Amino acid sequence: MLYYIVIALQAFCIYHVIKNNTSYYWIFLILFVPAVGSIVYLITQVYNKRDADKITNEITNIINPTKKVKDLEKQLAFSDSYQNRVNLADAYLEIGDYQNAIQQYKEALDGNPQNDFYVIKNMVEAFYHVEDYKSILHYTEGISSHKEFPKSRTQFIYGLALEKEGKLDEAEENLKCIDVRFSFYNERLIYAKFLLSRNKTDEAKEILESISSEAQHMTKPNKRLYRSTIAEVEKVLQTI
Template sequence: MFPFWSDYYYLVIILQIICVVHVLKSGRSREWLFFILFIPVIGVVVYFIREILPDITNGSFGENLLRTLWPNGRIQEWEKKVRISDTVTNKMQLADAYAQQKQYDKAIALTLECANTFTKDPGIILQLARLQFLNGQYAASIVSFDKVNTFKGVRMSKAEDELMYARALEQTMETGRAEEEYQKIIRVHHSLEAMYYYGLLLKKQGRTDEARAQFEKTGQEIDLHPRYVRRTIRKWVWLSKKELATL
């Protein structure tokens, strides 16, 4: 009765699966899942245009797809290169490959080895701080972040690094310093992620009105960011809405 639907039913299912995997792997807003699953054809088409096509045009889709289908491929590639030539560059690339697969202990061990060889390289120390944070070694990451700032003419400038530092301070119960860092990141970078985590800190402290203001701010300030950035940070608006519903 519906030959078109019967012919393309399985294709739609496959495309839905691809889109769902992309949502989960890329950290896109979970609201997309309802759109993709319950309005199949339209949802898949809209998601492809809004979220996947930009990845294809900027060249990251192929790399992300390869990482999903062959997660250890990059590790094997760089392990081989390190066996051929154990340079610092190759070791740092291998450490990054380990980190992408959340093998943080191996990544930290390699990065520490490089840091001990090049003690004055702030880039290696900064990467070590990031890995320590991701591995839950918050006190150690604070030490490494602070060391980066001791190098002459070098300061952390990326919002992502500053936010890791703030969250590490919070995790080690230095809430006063953490709050100062959150406020600075929000003031300088208009980071929605910082607003979200600062809101969580305020919520834990029972400062409900201030927490609500931060969560609401994510929706108010997303338009301040370029269009190509908005699609990667929408999840902080979505997560903030979930928190607002609990206040």
């Protein structure tokens, strides 16, 4: 049990380093001196009394992800509010229970007359994982004019759904918006493969070469995070 607690502490601390752009030397301390490094990081970089409960909860959720769901289910049963239902849906989405996430998001929207961009974008993510492309198109229409829609992952998923429905020109129009340097590496790889499927080899090659070049300037944590994507990029480049 102690081993899993230390692993959870490491995971949380590394996540906190990346999320908050803390100096990356902390990652080496956390990895190579696991228990002591994690504790020192928590005390010096994270911990204060106000955050204590939040940290405890996040570590608990890493060890036992279903606990968060059960707690939120109880909270919703006690108070059936819009926010409680959305929180439960988010928790389902986090653990990959996409059908339950979709159900809760839909019920939340039914009780809310306004289109909630946050809720719909998360529901679109869940629809993507269950390959319900028609629902993606249906719900995305209501948020396509939102200021946060352009160049978002939601627009990218919308493009993929258009491709599945045979609307290739519209799909390309939306997918290309994700081609932003030093970001969206996985999505840009998928977009490049889409272009290859349409015999647009030069455009695809340009994207892949850009990702390959950007990979040379990645931080070590990002190189580990996108290792399989970079490897796939190099593999596809060799076939062009």
